[in-house]
Amino acid sequence: AQSVTQLDSQVPVFEEAPVELRCNYSSSVSVYLFWYVQYPNQGLQLLLKYLSGSTLVKGINGFEAEFNKSQTSFHLRKPSVHISDTAEYFCAVSESNTDKLIFGTGTRLQVFP
């Protein structure tokens, strides 16, 4: 069965600092990988996705993630965060033929001035 692990439930960081949100997955079949963001009192929005090809994926709002097959990881990074990046971030995996998403437990990014 597929699973997604986000080890950090909360990540506090100061504005303009770099940040990495960790995500590890387990699956016995080919998967697609996603990062979603949920701003306070809003719905889920796709940040970026990995389907195939280049292992470095760039998304919206300056975020990027790198797929590492050997370490089964898909960590999310941003070189310089803003106050507006404060939100809950979810890593997710789906099998290649259904797209139903299995989510991690989420990481709350809190950016301080």
Place this chain on the structure above:
Amino acid sequence: GAGVSQSPSNKVTEKGKDVELRCDPISGHTALYWYRQSLGQGLEFLIYFQGNSAPDKSGLPSDRFSAERTGGSVSTLTIQRTQQEDSAVYLCASSLHPGEYKSYEQYFGPGTRLTVT
């Protein structure tokens, strides 16, 4: 254009009552998904509809939960004899037809917050 809409936005019900939650997907999207977001369980997949195929119900937590999709568009999630542990935000998403080697973005609705008292 219009996104995924869900109604009601909030629902408070008494334990033991039945509730119906509605989802209107984006026009032209053939795939529709229901998820549940709760404090204790995070975001969980519930059920998936794709065109005229039999739905994937593997995520439904009990037989009190059911869903249907009429005419390949609107979907209704029904919870019978609600329990307090059913309290959560129920999210609906839709996408274009997924397939091997191709994945389409799932667009999420704002959710229905269900509170069972």
